[in-house]
Amino acid sequence: MGHPVNADEPTSEESHGAARPGITRRGVLAVAAGGLVAGTVITLSGWTPQPKPILAPSGGVRRTPLPIPPLAEPEIAHDGTRIFSLTAQTGQSRIHPAGPTPSWGYNGAFAGPSLRAAEGDRVRIVVRNELPETTTVHWHGLKLPAQYDGGPHQPIAPGEEWIAEWEIEQPAATCWYHPHTHGTTEAQVTRGLMGLFILQDELSEWSGLPIDYGVDDVPVLVTDRSFNADGTFAARERTAFGLLGDTVIVNGALSPTFEVTRALTRLRLLNGSSARTYHFVVQGAPMTLVGTEAGLLPDPTPINSVTLTPGERAEVLVELEPGQTAMLQSVPHSLGLLQSTSRAAGAEDRFDVLELRAASSFAGPDLTIAGLGMIAQVLPPPLEAPDVTRSMVLTNNQINGATMEMSRVDQVVTVGARERWVIDNQHHLPHNLHIHNARFLVVSVDGEPPRDYERGWKDTVYAPPGRPVIIDVEFGRSADPEWPYMFHCHWLMHHDMGMMGQFVVIDDTQEPPTAISTPAVHAGNPGGGMNGSH
Incomplete structure (x- = not known):
C-alpha cells in the first residue's frame, strides 16, 4: 500500500527531462532498435x-529506530598512522518480519562501520576476507595510489588479508566503500557490503556544521x-x-x-x-x-x-x-x-x-543554518583551455565501443593535467559515469547549466540519453604506469556486464604502458566472471 504524500512534481528547473523533450531523435531511433514497446x-x-x-508503508505503520552504523575507532601507530580493521563476513540480519535474512557485512552481519579521517592523515586499512568467495574493497570517492584503489586488480581470496595505506589528500567529503569485483559487484553489494568513509578538514570543522x-x-x-x-x-x-x-x-x-x-x-x-x-x-x-x-x-x-x-x-x-x-x-x-x-x-x-x-526540547550546541560560516573553498570556474579533452560514448554495456578487458589500457592520464570529459549516453537506458581517483565539476548538461545539486565537487554523474554532459576533472597526485584505475557506469548490473574502462596515471618521466599485467590479470582474476554465486 502506498503512503500518501503531497509532494509536487519536479519543476523544469529541477529536471532536464521536464525542461526539454524526453529524448533526442537519435535516442528515439535507438529505442526503436532496442525493441521498446509502450504499455504495462x-x-x-x-x-x-x-x-x-x-x-x-501506510501511515499507521510501526517504525523502527534508525540504526546508526558504528564509528570505527582506529588504532594509532607510533608515527600517527590511523589503522582500521575490516573483516568481510557472512551473517544473519533481522531486516524483514518474515524471518532472518542471510547477509554479508564488514565487522558485522550487514553493511559496515563508518570510517573517519581528516585531510593530511595517513591511514592503513587491513581487510580480511572471511567470505566464501573472492572480494575486493574499493574506496569510492577517494584519491589514492592505484595499487590500493581496491578495484578488480586487488582481489582478496577467502581467508586472505589485504592492506591499503595512503595519505588523505582531499578536503571534507562523504565517500564510501564497497566491493569492486569483476563480474560480481552487484551480487556482493546486494548482500550488504557497503559503508561510509567520512573525510574531515579544518575549514568544515570550524564552519558550524x-x-x-x-x-x-x-x-x-x-x-x-x-x-x-x-x-x-x-x-x-x-x-x-x-x-x-x-x-x-x-x-x-x-x-x-x-x-x-x-x-x-x-x-x-x-x-x-x-x-x-x-x-x-x-x-x-x-x-x-x-x-x-x-x-x-x-x-x-x-x-x-x-x-x-x-x-x-x-x-x-x-x-x-x-x-x-x-x-x-x-x-x-x-x-x-x-x-x-x-x-x-x-x-x-x-x-x-x-x-x-x-524531541520536545533540544540540548547541545545551538547551531543554525544562518549561523554557518564559509564551509569550503570557492569552486573554480570552468577550464578555458583544457590540457586534454576526452570523449566517453556510452552505449549498451560499452564505453567507446568496448567492454571491460583487464589487460587493456583505455586511457592514459598525465598527473597534474587539467582534463575535460564529454560524456554522451547514446543508449535508451539510464547510465551514469563514476571516475576513480578523481573529482570533477559539471560544466553543462546538453548545453545547459547543471542543476543546483550538481554544482559541487562530484565523482559520479548522471548522463541522460541523448544529452551530452561536460565535466572538468581533477585527478589525484599519485602516478603509476603499472596499476590502473577504473571509469564505469554505476548501475551495478551494467558495471558487471562490462560497461567499464581503465586508465593509468603517469608523470612526465614515465612511458605510457601498452597493457596491464597486474597479478590479478596473471591469475585470471580469481572470483570474477559474469555469474558469481548468489
Whole structure:
C-alpha cells in the first residue's frame, strides 16, 4: 500500500527531462532498435520487467529506530598512522518480519562501520576476507595510489588479508566503500557490503556544521531489495536496469524513524542501490544542500529536492522546531527517458524513506543554518583551455565501443593535467559515469547549466540519453604506469556486464604502458566472471 504524500512534481528547473523533450531523435531511433514497446509490459535488451511499485508503508505503520552504523575507532601507530580493521563476513540480519535474512557485512552481519579521517592523515586499512568467495574493497570517492584503489586488480581470496595505506589528500567529503569485483559487484553489494568513509578538514570543522556523529551528523545509507516469503533476499529479480527492489532499507532497517535532538541535523545521503534512483524531498521542513559526493559547497544552498543515481551522495541540513515531525521521501522524477522506460526504472514511485521526529526540547550546541560560516573553498570556474579533452560514448554495456578487458589500457592520464570529459549516453537506458581517483565539476548538461545539486565537487554523474554532459576533472597526485584505475557506469548490473574502462596515471618521466599485467590479470582474476554465486 502506498503512503500518501503531497509532494509536487519536479519543476523544469529541477529536471532536464521536464525542461526539454524526453529524448533526442537519435535516442528515439535507438529505442526503436532496442525493441521498446509502450504499455504495462516492456521489453528492453532482452529483459521483460513488469513495472513494480515500491511497497511503502501506510501511515499507521510501526517504525523502527534508525540504526546508526558504528564509528570505527582506529588504532594509532607510533608515527600517527590511523589503522582500521575490516573483516568481510557472512551473517544473519533481522531486516524483514518474515524471518532472518542471510547477509554479508564488514565487522558485522550487514553493511559496515563508518570510517573517519581528516585531510593530511595517513591511514592503513587491513581487510580480511572471511567470505566464501573472492572480494575486493574499493574506496569510492577517494584519491589514492592505484595499487590500493581496491578495484578488480586487488582481489582478496577467502581467508586472505589485504592492506591499503595512503595519505588523505582531499578536503571534507562523504565517500564510501564497497566491493569492486569483476563480474560480481552487484551480487556482493546486494548482500550488504557497503559503508561510509567520512573525510574531515579544518575549514568544515570550524564552519558550524553539525559534527556529532549519530546525533546531529547522521549517516543515511539508502538501498532497495525484494524479499522472498521466508525473509531472504530475492536476488534474482532483475530488470534491464539491474536489481530493482520493492522495499526500501535504510541503514539495514525498514520504515525507520530518527529522534532529532538538535535544531540542525546533517543527513549524509548515500544511494547504495544497484539500479534505483531517488528523488529526495523533505516534507514538513526546508532542506539545505551543503555537499555533493566529492566535497562541500562554499555556501549552503536551499533546495527543494535532490536526485541521486546509484553511487551518488549528498549532504543536506534539515532544521526543525521541538516537537516537529518531517519526512524524507522519494517522489516521482524525470530521468529524461520515455515514459514506459521511466516507469519500469522506478522513477514514478512515491515512498517514505526516513521519518525525522524532533524531541520536545533540544540540548547541545545551538547551531543554525544562518549561523554557518564559509564551509569550503570557492569552486573554480570552468577550464578555458583544457590540457586534454576526452570523449566517453556510452552505449549498451560499452564505453567507446568496448567492454571491460583487464589487460587493456583505455586511457592514459598525465598527473597534474587539467582534463575535460564529454560524456554522451547514446543508449535508451539510464547510465551514469563514476571516475576513480578523481573529482570533477559539471560544466553543462546538453548545453545547459547543471542543476543546483550538481554544482559541487562530484565523482559520479548522471548522463541522460541523448544529452551530452561536460565535466572538468581533477585527478589525484599519485602516478603509476603499472596499476590502473577504473571509469564505469554505476548501475551495478551494467558495471558487471562490462560497461567499464581503465586508465593509468603517469608523470612526465614515465612511458605510457601498452597493457596491464597486474597479478590479478596473471591469475585470471580469481572470483570474477559474469555469474558469481548468489
